Amino acid sequence: MANEPAKPAPAAGGRAGMKKELPEHFKAYKGVWVFIEAERGVVHPVSYELLGEGRKLADQLGVELAGAILGPKGEGTNHAIAETFAHGADLVYLMEDELLADYRNEPFSKGLTDLVNTYKPEILLLGATTLGRDLAGSVATTLLTGLTADCTELAVDADKSLAATRPTFGGSLLCTIYTLNFRPQMATVRPRVMSMPARTDKPIGKVVMHPLNMAEEDIVTKILNFVADRQAGKVNLAYADIVVAGGLGMGAVENMQLVKNLAKSLGAEYGCSRPLVQKGWMPAERQIGQTGKTIRPKLYIAAGISGAIQHRVGVEGADLIVAVNTDKNAPIFDFAHVGVVTDAVRFLPALTEAFTRRLSPHNRDKLAG
Amino acid sequence: MHIVVCIKQVPDSAQIRVHPVTNTIMRQGVPTIINPYDLFALEEALRLRDKHGGEVTVLTMGPPMAEDSLRKALTFGADRAVLLTDRFFAGSDTLATSYALAAAIEKIGEVYGKPEIVFTGKQTIDGDTAQVGPGIAKRQSLLQLTYVSKIAELDLDGGKITVERRSEGGVQVLETKLPVLITMLEGTNDMRRGSMADALRAARSDLVIWSAKDAGIEDILKCGLRGSPTVVKRVFAPAARAEKAEQIEIRPAAIDTADALIETIFGTLPALETELVELHQTL
Ligand SMILES: Cc1cc2nc3c(=O)[nH]c(=O)nc-3n(C[C@H](O)[C@H](O)[C@H](O)COP(=O)(O)OP(=O)(O)OC[C@H]3O[C@@H](n4cnc5c(N)ncnc54)[C@H](O)[C@@H]3O)c2cc1C
Ligand SMILES: Cc1cc2nc3c(=O)[nH]c(=O)nc-3n(C[C@H](O)[C@H](O)[C@H](O)COP(=O)(O)OP(=O)(O)OC[C@H]3O[C@@H](n4cnc5c(N)ncnc54)[C@H](O)[C@@H]3O)c2cc1C
Numbered sequence: 001m002a003n004e005p006a007k008p009a010p011a012a013g014g015r016a017g018m019k020k021e022l023p024e025h026f027k028a029y030k031g032v033w034v035f036i037e038a039e040r041g042v043v044h045p046v047s048y049e050l051l052g053e054g055r056k057l058a059d060q061l062g063v064e065l066a067g068a069i070l071g072p073k074g075e076g077t078n079h080a081i082a083e084t085f086a087h088g089a090d091l092v093y094l095m096e097d098e099l100l101a102d103y104r105n106e107p108f109s110k111g112l113t114d115l116v117n118t119y120k121p122e123i124l125l126l127g128a129t130t131l132g133r134d135l136a137g138s139v140a141t142t143l144l145t146g147l148t149a150d151c152t153e154l155a156v157d158a159d160k161s162l163a164a165t166r167p168t169f170g171g172s173l174l175c176t177i178y179t180l181n182f183r184p185q186m187a188t189v190r191p192r193v194m195s196m197p198a199r200t201d202k203p204i205g206k207v208v209m210h211p212l213n214m215a216e217e218d219i220v221t222k223i224l225n226f227v228a229d230r231q232a233g234k235v236n237l238a239y240a241d242i243v244v245a246g247g248l249g250m251g252a253v254e255n256m257q258l259v260k261n262l263a264k265s266l267g268a269e270y271g272c273s274r275p276l277v278q279k280g281w282m283p284a285e286r287q288i289g290q291t292g293k294t295i296r297p298k299l300y301i302a303a304g305i306s307g308a309i310q311h312r313v314g315v316e317g318a319d320l321i322v323a324v325n326t327d328k329n330a331p332i333f334d335f336a337h338v339g340v341v342t343d344a345v346r347f348l349p350a351l352t353e354a355f356t357r358r359l360s361p362h363n364r365d366k367l368a369g
Numbered sequence: 370m371h372i373v374v375c376i377k378q379v380p381d382s383a384q385i386r387v388h389p390v391t392n393t394i395m396r397q398g399v400p401t402i403i404n405p406y407d408l409f410a411l412e413e414a415l416r417l418r419d420k421h422g423g424e425v426t427v428l429t430m431g432p433p434m435a436e437d438s439l440r441k442a443l444t445f446g447a448d449r450a451v452l453l454t455d456r457f458f459a460g461s462d463t464l465a466t467s468y469a470l471a472a473a474i475e476k477i478g479e480v481y482g483k484p485e486i487v488f489t490g491k492q493t494i495d496g497d498t499a500q501v502g503p504g505i506a507k508r509q510s511l512l513q514l515t516y517v518s519k520i521a522e523l524d525l526d527g528g529k530i531t532v533e534r535r536s537e538g539g540v541q542v543l544e545t546k547l548p549v550l551i552t553m554l555e556g557t558n559d560m561r562r563g564s565m566a567d568a569l570r571a572a573r574s575d576l577v578i579w580s581a582k583d584a585g586i587e588d589i590l591k592c593g594l595r596g597s598p599t600v601v602k603r604v605f606a607p608a609a610r611a612e613k614a615e616q617i618e619i620r621p622a623a624i625d626t627a628d629a630l631i632e633t634i635f636g637t638l639p640a641l642e643t644e645l646v647e648l649h650q651t652l
Contacts, residue, residue: 039537103536104543105503105513129537134515137503141467146598149463149498163602169380169495175604182598220512224531225542241644267648284556291494298641299634320637322630323614332614338633339614340626350623354631359642359649 022181029183032058033093033121035112036067036084037131039103041076043083045196045239046127050189051087052197053154054125060156064090066121070111070212072101081207086199091206093119099214102226103131106219109138111212116143118210121184123162125154128188140186146179147186152193152313162187171290171313192238192296192317235269235285242268243297243318245288246276247311249304249325249344253281258348259303265356271295273305289314303344307332324348370423370525371482372414373474374447375489375505376407378431378438403438406490408560410553413520414488415446415561421525424448426477426484430458430469436576443571444563450574451477455581460594463496467504468591473584474509485525485547487511491554499552506550514543515552 032054037044051067058065067084071077073096081092093115099107112135116124124139126132128150140147152174153165162185165176179185237243244266246259256272263270272282274289288295290310296317303324305311312335315321323336324344333339340347380399403411414425427442429435430453439450453473461469474487487509492499499515506513518540519533525547534541535554563571581589590596617633620626635642 037537042538044537102541105515109507130516130535131537133499134503134513137463137500138507138513140500141464141504141507144464144598146462146464146600147498147500148599149500167607168497168604171607173604174607176602178600178602179598180600221514221543221545223541224544226536226539227542228539241641266645290497298638320634321614322634328616333616334613336614337637338617338630340617340619340630342619342623342626347623347626351627351630354624354627358628358631359645361646361650 022183026181026183029120029122031063031066031119031121032061032123033066033068033116033125033184034084034089035124035126035132035135036069036080037127037129038069038071038076038080039131041074041079043080044127044129044131044191046129046132046189046191048083048087048199049191049194049196050125050127051084051089053189053194054123055088055197057123057154057156057162058090061122061160063122066091066093066119068093068095068112068115068124070095070097070100070108072096072098082204083199085202085205087197089205091208093208093210095210095212097212097214099212099216099219102223103134104219104221104223105134105138106221107212107214108135109142110214112139113142114212115210116184119208124184124186126186126188128190132188136186136188143182143184143186145182145184145186146177147188148177148179149188150193151187151189154187154189161185167290167313171309190294192294195296195317237269237271237286237288237293237295240269240295241297242266242299242301243271243288243295244268244301244303245271245273245305246303246344247273247305248275249306250276251304251345253279255345256281258345258352262301262348262352262355265352265359266299268297268299273308273311302332302336303348305332306330307335370418370421370486371478371484372418372423372425372486372488373477373484374407374411374414374425374427374442375470375487375501376411376427376429376438376442377404377490377493377495378402378429378435379404379493379495401434401437403441404490404493404495406492406494406553406555408490409555409557410488410490410551411442411445411447412558412560413551413553414486416558417486417520417523418448421523424481426451426481428453428470428473428477430454430461430466430473439576440571443574444568445561446563446567449481449577451577451579453579453581453584455592457581457586457589457592460597461592462597462599463498463500463504464598465592465594465596467501467508468596469581469584469586470501471505471508472586473579474505476579476583476585479585483548485549486530487548487550489550489552491516491552502550502552509548509550511548511550512545513550514545516554517551518554518557520551 148164244263300318321336323332489502516535522531
C-alpha cells in the first residue's frame with residue numbers, strides 16, 4: 001500500500017530484484033532528450049543544467065543528446081535553439097506553433113507525447129519546475145511509463161539503464177530508482193541541483209521539425225491574463241551567488257535585520273530555515289531546503305541554523321558553506337566547510353562591518369597607498 | 370455539486386531511519402497525519418461547498434489504519450469518506466496510485482454523482498513527487514489545473530471555472546470547463562476548526578471501505594508493484610562528509626574574528642573577492 005514500509009529494498013525481495021529483458025517494441029528507443037523549458041522567450045536555466053547532465057549520459061551510452069523545444073515561431077524560440085546547441089546538444093526536435101506561446105497543459109502534453117512516440121528517446125529529462133512537473137506527470141501517464149521525481153544523481157548502469165537517485169523522507173534517505181521495462185525512462189531534476197555546463201558557441205546543428213496539429217478550438221483552457229512577478233521585488237534565491245540565511249538561533253524577528261544587512265553589504269540574497277516562515281518572520285519564498293528553495297551559491301553563510309537534514313539537502317551544492325552557531329556540536333558543522341562557534345546576533349554586525357571595510361573602494365585605495 | 374478530495378496519510382515526521390541491516394524503512398512508532406498539503410485542498414473544497422451547496426467526499430488509498438485520516442477529514446466537515454484498501458495496492462508507484470484513485474473516483478461518480486471538481490494537494494511530504502494529481506487528471510480526462518493559488522470564479526450553470534495558477538515567473542489566470550482536477554498550492558487558506566456536530570458525526574459515521582474489486586478495478590496487474598513501471602533498487606543513507614568544518618578561532622573582539630573569517634573565505638574563493646570589490650565600486 002502507499003503507506004506501507006515503502007518499496008522493498010533488494011533484501012526484501014519483490015519485483016525489485018527482478019530484471020526482465022526489455023520488451024521488443026522498446027528496443028528502438030535511443031538517445032537522451034532534455035525538454036527545453038522556454039516561456040515568453042526565456043529559457044529556464046534548469047534546462048541547461050540538464051543538458052550538462054544529459055551530455056554525460058549520452059556519452060556513456062554512445063548515443064545523441066537532443067533538446068525538445070516547443071514554442072511559437074520567432075526570436076525566443078530561435079534563441080532557445082541556439083543556446084541548446086551551445087550547451088551541448090547534438091540535435092533539436094522542434095515543434096513550432098503559435099498555440100505554444102504560453103504554457104498550457106493540453107497542447108504541451110500532446111506535443112511532447114507526439115514527439116516521444118515519433119522519435120522514441122530512451123531517456124527524457126525535465127526540470128522539476130511548476131511547468132516541468134505539470135507536464136511530466138501528464139506525459140508519463142499518457143505513455144504509461146515510469147517517472148522519477150526530483151533526482152539528485154543520474155547515472156548509466158552496466159546494462160545501460162538509467163539509475164536515478166533521489167532523496168526521500170525529507171532527505172534522510174536516498175533511493176535509486178529504475179524504469180526497467182518501459183521507455184522512455186523519465187526523470188525530473190530540481191533547479192540548481194546539477195551544475196551549469198560550460199557554454200561554447202557552436203553552429204546550429206540538425207533540427208527536426210514536427211507539427212503540433214492542433215487548433216485553438218481543440219484547447220479547452222484559455223489564458224485570460226498573465227501577471228508577471230514584479231521584477232524589482234522578485235526573489236532569486238536559487239540563482240544567487242551569495243546567500244546569507246538566518247535560523248531560529250537569531251532569536252527574534254528584529255534580528256533578521258542583521259541577516260539582511262550582511263546580505264546587502266555583499267550584494268547577496270537572504271533566506272531562512274523553515275521555522276521562521278512558520279513563525280511569520282519571513283515569507284515562504286525565502287525558505288531554503290527540501291520544501292523550500294535549493295540553492296547553489298559560491299558562498300552560503302548560515303547563522304543560527306542547526307543544519308537539519310531538510311535544510312542540508314537544499315544547500316549542499318554551495319561551493320563554500322560558513323556556519324555561525326553557538327553550539328559546537330550542531331549538525332551543521334558536519335557539512336559546513338568553515339565554522340564560527342559564537343553568538344550570531346553579536347557576530348553578524350561585526351562581519352558586516354569587516355566586509356564593508358575590506359571591500360569599499362575608499363579603504364582599498366588607502367590600503368594600496 | 371460534488372467535490373472529491375484526495376488525501377494521503379503520511380508519517381508525521383520526515384525523520385525516518387533505515388534499518389542498518391535490512392535497509393528497510395522503519396516507520397514503527399512514528400505518528401501519522403493527513404498530508405499537510407492536502408488540508409489546503411480540503412479547506413478549499415469545503416468553502417466551495419458552503420458557498421454553492423453540494424457534497425464533499427474525501428478519498429484515500431492506504432492501509433486500514435488510514436481510516437484515522439478520513440475520520441479527521443470528517444471532523445473538519447467533509448460529508449463522506451471512502452477508504453480504498455487492498456493488498457493488491459502494495460508497492461504502488463505514482464502511475465499505479467493514480468490508476469487506482471482514478472478508478473475509485475469513477476466509481477464514486479457512479480454511486481454518489483459525478484464530481485465537478487477533484488482536488489489533490491500539491492505534493493506529499495513522504496513520496497514528494499507531485500505526480501499523482503496530473504496522473505489522475507490524465508486517466509480521468511479531467512482538465513488539469515496545478516499549483517492553483519485562488520479559485521476566482523466557479524460558474525456551475527455555465528460549467529466553467531476561473532483560477533489563478535502559480536507558474537514560473539508569474540501568475541496565470543486560466544478559464545476552463547468542468548470537470549477539472551485541481552492541485553491546490555499551500556498557504557492559500559487556513560483550515561477551519563471543525564464544529565462539535567461534525568466531530569460527533571465523524572466518530573459515529575460509517576466509512577465507505579472498498580477493495581480493488583469494489584472500486585471496479587478489473588485489471589489488478591495495473592495495481593501495486595506489478596502495475597508500477599518504476600522499481601526502487603536501493604535505499605541508503607547519505608554518506609557523511611569525512612571532514613568536519615574548519616573552525617575559526619574566536620578572538621576577544623568580534624571584529625577580529627570577522628576579519629579572520631573573511632581571510633579564510635577569500636583565501637578559498639579569491640575570484641569572489643574581485644567580483645565583490647567591483648560591485649562595491651558601483652554601489
Ligand atoms: C517534511 C519536512 C520538511 C522540512 N523542510 C524544511 C526546509 O525546507 N527547510 C528547513 O530549513 N527546514 C525544513 N524542515 C525543518 C527542519 O527539520 C528543522 O526543524 C529546521 O531546519 C530547523 O530550523 P533552525 O535550524 O532554524 O532551528 P533549530 O533547529 O532550532 O536550530 C537553531 C540553531 O541555532 C543555534 N543558536 C541558538 N542561539 C544562537 C545564537 N545566539 N547564535 C548562533 N546560533 C544560535 C542553536 O545552537 C541551533 O543549532 C522540514 C521538516 C519536515 C518534517
Ligand atoms: C522512497 C520512495 C521514493 C519514491 N519515488 C517515486 C518516484 O520517483 N516516482 C514514482 O512514480 N513513485 C515513487 N514512489 C512511490 C510513491 O511515493 C507512491 O506512489 C505514492 O503512493 C504516491 O506518490 P506521492 O506520495 O509522491 O504523492 P504526490 O504525487 O506527491 O501526491 C500529490 C497528491 O495526490 C494525492 N495522493 C497521493 N497519494 C494518495 C493516496 N494514496 N490516496 C489519496 N490521495 C493521494 C494527495 O492529494 C497528494 O497531495 C516512491 C516511494 C518511495 C517510498
